[in-house]
Amino acid sequence: MMSMCLNINGLAIFIVLIAYRLASFTSIPKVFPGMQSKHDNGVFLVGKQEAKSLSFKTIEMMKPGDKDKADIGEKRGLHVSCGATGVKSFFYRYTSPLTGKLAQVKIGNFPQTSLAAARLKLNELKLVRQDGRCPATELKQENNCAQSRLNRPKWLN
Incomplete structure (x- = not known):
């Protein structure tokens, strides 16, 4: 009988602890990495940071060693990185449909x-x-075809 009482009390304490933890999480944004939620002013939240759409000024102000900047919303997948020499490059990052x-x-x-x-x-x-094709693979194939045309022997008639 005593063990039954402890189990019920233990369960009640456990439920109170869970309720307390859930109540304390209400101040945390409901957005997790990889998910997007539109804020009132049109700014998207990613994790705990606000992410804004890429702009000319944002890219221009990037310095070597800065983290990559990414576009959001419909333009998602566009990334800008700044190399060690200060060269800023645009990239399209995606999950390959062929390899995952x-x-x-x-x-x-x-x-x-x-x-x-x-x-x-x-x-x-x-x-x-x-369309289910991999852009990187297609670009490599196009470059290989162009290179093979340049390298083929020129036959004289």
Whole structure:
């Protein structure tokens, strides 16, 4: 009888502890990495940080050693990285439909490739991806074909 009473008391204490933990989590944003939630002012939350859409100024202000910047919303997948020499490059990062692994395709360098042009190229690459094809694999095949045309012997008639 005594053990039954302890189990019920233990269960009651356990339930109170769970309720306390749940109540304390209400101040934590309901967004986890990889999920997006629109805020009142149009800013998306990712984890505990606010993420804003890429802008010319954001890219221009990047310095060597900075973390990669990523676009959000419909332009998701567009990343900008700043190399050790200060060269800023646009990339499309996605999950390959063939291997299921993370893959990336270089779109171009900033400022030779504008943000608007990078977003247009991103949309083209996303269409290829939606067709079930891998953009990185297709670009490699195109480059191999172009290289083989340059390297083939020129026959004289």
